[in-house]
Amino acid sequence: MHEHIRKSLDQSIPEQVRLRDERKRAIVAEAHRRLEKGSPTRKPALKPLISAVAVVGIAGFLAVPYIQHEMGEKAIVESMPSEVVHKVSILGENLATLITAIYVDKTKEMIFTDGYRIYAYNTESKIKEILVEREEDANISGYNVAANERWIVWKQDDIEGYSILNRLNGEVRNIPDELHGMQIDGDQLNYTSVSQGNIWFTQLDLKTLEQTQLIDLHSQRLKLEYTRGATGKFIITDYGESDSSQFKFTVHDLKSQRQIGEYSFPYENAINLSISGNKVFAELFNEGDTGPVLGYVDLTDGQFYIVETPKFFAYAVFEDILALDVPVKDSRTIKLYRIENNQAHALPVLDHIQERLVKPRFTPEGSLVVNVEGTDFYSLYVVDATKLK
Amino acid sequence: MEKQERDRLLLTAMNSYGDYLMRLTYAIVKDEKKAEDIVQEVFIRYYLNLDKFEGRSSIKTYLYRVAINECHNYFKSWAYRKMEISNLFGHLLINKDTPECEIIQKESDDHVAKLIEGLPLKYREVIWLHYYSELSVAEIANVLDCPVNTVKTRLARGRKLARIAFEEGNDYA
Numbered sequence: 116m117h118e119h120i121r122k123s124l125d126q127s128i129p130e131q132v133r134l135r136d137e138r139k140r141a142i143v144a145e146a147h148r149r150l151e152k153g154s155p156t157r158k159p160a161l162k163p164l165i166s167a168v169a170v171v172g173i174a175g176f177l178a179v180p181y182i183q184h185e186m187g188e189k190a191i192v193e194s195m196p197s198e199v200v201h202k203v204s205i206l207g208e209n210l211a212t213l214i215t216a217i218y219v220d221k222t223k224e225m226i227f228t229d230g231y232r233i234y235a236y237n238t239e240s241k242i243k244e245i246l247v248e249r250e251e252d253a254n255i256s257g258y259n260v261a262a263n264e265r266w267i268v269w270k271q272d273d274i275e276g277y278s279i280l281n282r283l284n285g286e287v288r289n290i291p292d293e294l295h296g297m298q299i300d301g302d303q304l305n306y307t308s309v310s311q312g313n314i315w316f317t318q319l320d321l322k323t324l325e326q327t328q329l330i331d332l333h334s335q336r337l338k339l340e341y342t343r344g345a346t347g348k349f350i351i352t353d354y355g356e357s358d359s360s361q362f363k364f365t366v367h368d369l370k371s372q373r374q375i376g377e378y379s380f381p382y383e384n385a386i387n388l389s390i391s392g393n394k395v396f397a398e399l400f401n402e403g404d405t406g407p408v409l410g411y412v413d414l415t416d417g418q419f420y421i422v423e424t425p426k427f428f429a430y431a432v433f434e435d436i437l438a439l440d441v442p443v444k445d446s447r448t449i450k451l452y453r454i455e456n457n458q459a460h461a462l463p464v465l466d467h468i469q470e471r472l473v474k475p476r477f478t479p480e481g482s483l484v485v486n487v488e489g490t491d492f493y494s495l496y497v498v499d500a501t502k503l504k
Numbered sequence: 505m506e507k508q509e510r511d512r513l514l515l516t517a518m519n520s521y522g523d524y525l526m527r528l529t530y531a532i533v534k535d536e537k538k539a540e541d542i543v544q545e546v547f548i549r550y551y552l553n554l555d556k557f558e559g560r561s562s563i564k565t566y567l568y569r570v571a572i573n574e575c576h577n578y579f580k581s582w583a584y585r586k587m588e589i590s591n592l593f594g595h596l597l598i599n600k601d602t603p604e605c606e607i608i609q610k611e612s613d614d615h616v617a618k619l620i621e622g623l624p625l626k627y628r629e630v631i632w633l634h635y636y637s638e639l640s641v642a643e644i645a646n647v648l649d650c651p652v653n654t655v656k657t658r659l660a661r662g663r664k665l666a667r668i669a670f671e672e673g674n675d676y677a
Binding site for chain 1: 507510511514515518520522523525526527530531536539540543544547548551552562564616617618620621631632635636638640641642645651652653656657660
């Protein structure tokens with residue numbers, strides 16, 4: 116759906132509205148002119164030099180406790196097994212291509228698309244393999260790719276239907292349906308499909324291509340939330356209800372296709388719902404709140420709990436390991452925490468990384484993937500959260 | 505920083521974000537020439553401030569922030585107000601929409617984009633930044649210099665007003 120809206124917005128703008136090459140040249144020329152015009156002339160002066168020496172001296176003195184603290188943290192990081200945090204650099208790629216990269220734990224591959232092809236980059240052998248070439252001139256968006264060690268499913272812009280690659284035998288099949296929000300769980304593909312004016316939560320057996328329409332989301336004014344991984348459960352919320360102090364949702368079992376129960380968050384808004392184990396997490400806020408809180412409903416007793424966290428902008432969770440996008444000085448980055456007694460306790464696993472990290476997501480097997488934004492924009496970090504136990 | 509390196513970074517930024525910024529800016533100001541001027545100003549400011557960038561700060565967020573601020577400044581400017589007044593007189597003088605035109609227009613326009621286009625600016629800009637520019641909620645808050653919850657509320661209301669019934673769930677973090 117995200118891709119559909121993006122495309123729709125793009126199509127609403129005349130095709131010729133682009134930054135043309137002649138304008139780029141004009142920008143460079145004007146930038147040169149302004150840089151030269153604005154360069155201040157420098158005169159050597161003694162006062163600033165003395166001030167600088169004094170500032171450096173005081174800073175050095177004040178920095179001693181900080182350095183001691185940092186050295187302590189470094190010792191903690193070094194004591195961790197080196198295989199916990201793994202940097203993956205794919206030269207020639209960029210953040211736009213890698214922001215939707217999918218990590219496959221079993222094969223240690225990063226699957227991504229540059230719009231023209233779908234690649235598998237083996238993080239151990241560092242070999243990049245082309246899995247899929249686009250057909251005609253239609254692009255492939257990273258949002259329209261789902262992958263695991265056995266299957267690649269993708270949809271091309273402006274081409275009806277979607278395609279399935281069986282990675283074991285190289286067979287490609289084309290399915291004529293329109294689909295959104297694909298997610299592969301073993302040999303099952305889960306997605307929302309539009310059929311005869313209704314929106315269905317649909318399941319496809321990738322081996323037999325047998326399709327099951329599970330729930331009519333449209334007529335019941337329901338919204339399917341991502342389950343983020345092979346949890347065997349999915350969440351549905353009622354988007355028709357508004358102005359309520361309770362955010363209601365239901366949890367269903369994928370195998371039996373039965374509703375497990377009805378639950379609620381005691382907040383007006385809940386976003387980014389995710390299931391981890393037997394808990395449904397969400398970012399929660401009421402209108403006018405200064406920031407979201409992280410909370411969860413424990414499906415075993417139906418009770419709601421708040422996790423005490425520092426201020427955060429986004430989260431991802433795997434069992435008791437929590438990744439938060441937190442403010443750092445005048446920027447933000449991803450830090451790791453362990454949830455104990457509903458409190459987030461900092462883990463120094465990512466603290467040694469200088470680059471800004473963005474978009475935390477866990478694989479079903481428990482690997483955290485984050486992108487690097489900054490000079491190493493062709494890199495990602497993979498953290499094995501199962502080794503943090 | 506060496507001039508050559510500066511030029512390289514500017515060209516990289518223009519190649520990566522130039523078209524996106526042009527189309528986003530056009531969506532807001534609805535004037536191609538003005539959009540070009542705004543985008544030019546954005547990249548020149550980036551070029552002049554390159555020394556202040558470190559690995560950790562986000563170039564993308566910076567570029568969008570300057571672009572949005574320039575759009576807001578344009579709406580406040582006398583040039584824009586003067587154009588609004590002349591457009592108002594233009595509408596009073598010519599009623600161009602015949603019933604046939606309206607039907608053709610309705611058929612050719614994309615439904616979702618049309619609904620979004622009709623939203624007030626504060627909802628329209630968050631939807632464009634989120635869905636088109638693919639910025640996270642926090643990045644939009646940074647771009648618009650407002651609390652994250654304001655962005656979330658505007659996004660939720662904008663979606664409702666534009667009847668975006670279901671979507672991918674996770675606002676890109």
